[in-house]
Amino acid sequence: MYEDEISINIPHKDIDAIDHLNNDHMIAFNTIMAVVEGRESALFFIDGPRGTGKTYLYRTLLEKLRRMSHIVLATTSSGIAANLLSSGRTAHSRFKIPLNVDASSMCSISKQSALARLIQDSTAIIWDEVPMTHRHVFKALDRTFRDIMDVELPFGGKIMIFCGDFRQVLPVIPKGTRSELIQASIVKATFWVQTKILRLRQNRRSINDHQFAEFLLRVGDGSEQVINEEIRRLPECMVVPWESDQSINQIIDEVFPNLGDHVDDARYMVDRALITLINDDVDVLNEKIINMFSGEEITLYSFDSVEDDMRNLYQPEFLYSITAGGLPPHKLTFKVGASIMLLRNIDPKLGLCNGTRLLCRGSYQNLIDPEILTGQFAGTRVFLPRIPLKSAENAGLPFQLTRKQFPVKLSFSLTINKSQGMVETEALGDVFPYFHVVEA
Template identity: 50%
Template sequence: MGAIQRSENATFFVDGPGGTGKTYLYCALLASLRRLGHIVLAIASSESNYNIAWGKIMIFGGDFRQVLPVIRKEFLLRVGDGNEDVIMDNMVKLLECMVIPWESEHSINLLIAKIFPDLEDHINDATYMVERAVVTPTNEDVDMLNEKIINMFPDLEETMYSFDSVEDNPRNLYQPEFLNSISLGGLPPHNLTLKRGAPIMLLRNIDPKLGLCNGTRLLCRGSYQNLIDAEILIGQFAGSRVFLPRIPLKSTDIAGLPFELTRKQFPMILSFSITINKSQGQTIPHVGIYLPDHVFSHGQLYVALSIGVSKSTTTILAMKMWSLNHEQMGGNCNIDVNM
């Protein structure tokens, strides 16, 4: 703030472990500076071109523990740094109080019951829903968990079907049934099943000024053929009601498709369960971590563990025993959960 008042050029970097308030700080800075009449832009670091004339004050922020090791401290940071003590065969042992032993498919139901207790009694309960989620590494497991949990809802379901197309499709080479079957990260499913009171998450920036950004969590208040009535659950606009239409969404170059798929669908997915990567930067008081296979790196495990607020409200279900090779920080992060 001093540099701004003195009109100095400066660069700052905000570093802090997960859950320590970085996002809160960013919001406070944005609000304070805009109130004073300054122009402030918040941009994701993944953007390659900003088209901004430089000579401005730049504030970068993040947590290097999510990609590289930095500091040694308590259990969470030791995992993020790759410095947690190991036992036999280089296995990191998780805290016993956080783990549900894997016995059978029944263990998944135990995890769901732990994170969403008495679910049927909390339909349309925004506070209950925003404080709970199960995170897992892959989209496939996210879909499986969301389907399991939405089926527990007593309300009638409504399925919204997308309209899929390929612009250059000579002789109808790509049939609608094939396009409908494509499932990609970042795109909503062809058949989006919703029930009143279910939590959902946006997949695109719709209107950032109103808090409708990629990753915003909402509660479905009503679903119609071409409109979703929803309540924002997080941020300064929590409690606001919004109406969301279908929009055309395009696949990216990294999707690996030989064509560009256009899917006209509501830009959202159910969010009882979300991927670990999608949960980065959020704080969820009651979080379940479902690990049916390897996490991609020790940084991903750190992100999953940092979403919760305490070990007493974080529950882990893992199907295997894995080892962590500290010499290969980009490799699989493996965990001993045999308690």
Template identity: 40%
Template structure:
């Protein structure tokens, strides 16, 4: 269509931000979203999108957000109050209070909670599959032994600290679900937490440990959690009979000690760990992970030959790895389970981006490109050109030009609503596009199958000193996830894994995390790419006639970086 100005044309192309993008975001979603999804999108916008006219958004979009309630209630005031209560609960699950936003006041007469603590309501209303109560009959001998011992302690009220140990795929989550179902089916409280949001999302009612226990982000020796004795968290922890903390070894010792100190305090029992509660810590360490695997004189470990792919140092090596991880891709692009049950892991965003670009180009369908809106906040004189800002892709941020296609897999880059499956690292599949919102489906964890609507949100790099200015990017908080960084995959179980190592690993535990994501040895393939000396490569480039058929070698050794003092500290 013909636009009346360059600005209007740029807005329609998504190259500059329009003044009414948040209004348009909700309006677009109203065409095909259920009212409950609209309310969640509204809450997400309040928390993450910095709206300037909150009350105006509310007034303009209350009717579509309340359509389901208006069918069964005739009083407009009652409908408005119910919508407000619903949004209040959503904001609370995101760690915010509705009183912080310019919305109508909630009338206590319509509040059904009767003053009960939000944390207690959340845990007592956790939905769990009744089939989980039958899992106990499927436990193996070792799982059953752990199940019986832990739950006997719960039933007697003796308290105790347990550590569940086992490699990926051995059924730790299966065991946790069985124990939680047993406790919750009796109307009692079992708390499920994990160090990472992804691991927490796998368990019914799972929350991150820092969120649930209010653990300070910076913990020193002797620290305590930040909840008070009169808080809802205190009431919840006093009522809880079982506490599970998965991926415990990924967190700092001081974080665990902070919970211990606070539990002893609120329970009034100083001489027993965690105030006499039954606490289960869960994780696992492999020989690779704890640094006991044999190494050569250069500090490299030898990997099994049957999981390594031959390397020529050519581009085709990566194509072979892609074909191993994504066989028959053309026939399975619409199969969301196929897409989210496999991924290629590498060390850096540059490697990951290279793979994702190849994959999305091979993917069928029309592409949609969303451009970010980038600013340097402390640059009043415009020293930094827009093209320069657009070219930056700091770690943890989406790219300026986000290329997507229907049914492609993506990964979430921020904690949007962890209690409802939208946490940093969640894997989704794209189901629909609009100019200002993306329709996606959660594919992993207890909320798998839920449709969600994502707006653009302002994002800043986690490292404040990365640039000599404060950089902010407004973009959809997702990346393609055909490939992802090894660090991003931490806490996830991915049935079929490829590992692309064009360079040695460079941080503690990186190789261990990469090797332990797959559920079976037969489902992992590793490409340690042979590097060409630069001088030789340049000569071959200048003299094509001197090129020879590439030699094939099977590279099976890789550096394993483990700081053993971390494991014993």
């Protein structure tokens, strides 16, 4: 673990990245480097809408600091975003953060462990996508770092570089109110008042459509005119008039034109997806699109069980009907050449993260043969077996369901939350997906 962080190979494309920073990037870069060179303690938050080059800035910082022999730990809040950073890991994996945290939680790191020594010797920690993480997670890490470093400063005196965009996904609070969402945010953490905010404003991704980019910013900033309470009118160019199923078919045809001619076309599949609000709508859209897809249908069934169900209270038919969040369906239907998505962090170092989009190249009795579509491992063929997956504690079930199934589902359509971080991942190849919101 310790040696891996010292001997990281810097990607060739990141070596000259500093020469391509814009003015906002340079201000943030020089501010952080001044603190590093002065061996000071500091907290930063790099704030910028999607498309302002936040990831490019992180990678430049990583390249510069690592070439200066500094140890920098690159972490993110989601596995899909971790693929963008050299030696990137999810924060929960890197720092052994409990899955269920409260105000008094601590990370499972012994002061005598190799991980504790790595933290002690590290200069800075980069943490991307922080707005989607509960403030109790940061409190647990703050408390753990103070204990490891024996320093009563925020995060034990480490340079913390938080990054993200509050216009995107916030912490998920099941059935939570707006007040509870705000209270869960990092801005309510005690250390936030000591955090210096560095803003990125130059949007490189909206060069060809300034009007749409400005509209998104107005919505994100809350300055777009409302019709009734919080309902906002979409520009006419984005609206498909509602005419029952015909409207859904029309938007599918717009996003997936000539679908039958693009079986096994990785570039076609990675360029597009339908984004909607809830999983039920995602399932309806995925089923509709896979039925339009050519090829032989493949159906794979799960094996479901309930722990400690000695009296067999729950019949298999009932368990099969459950579609808890984060679990694949009992009846998994897809076709060769279809777009699928991984639902678990299988091997982040090889690009197999929760949210990784794949293209099904083949299926066998006990294996799926997909190709990775996104990130630095795009084009890699892998094999996925059936694995046991357990329902989350907050799934609303009176028991814990164990489902043995291939950890994938169709990904022609995604929820807004699941799409978080995917645009940056796919933008590595200068490809920007066409996302459409469908309201059923």
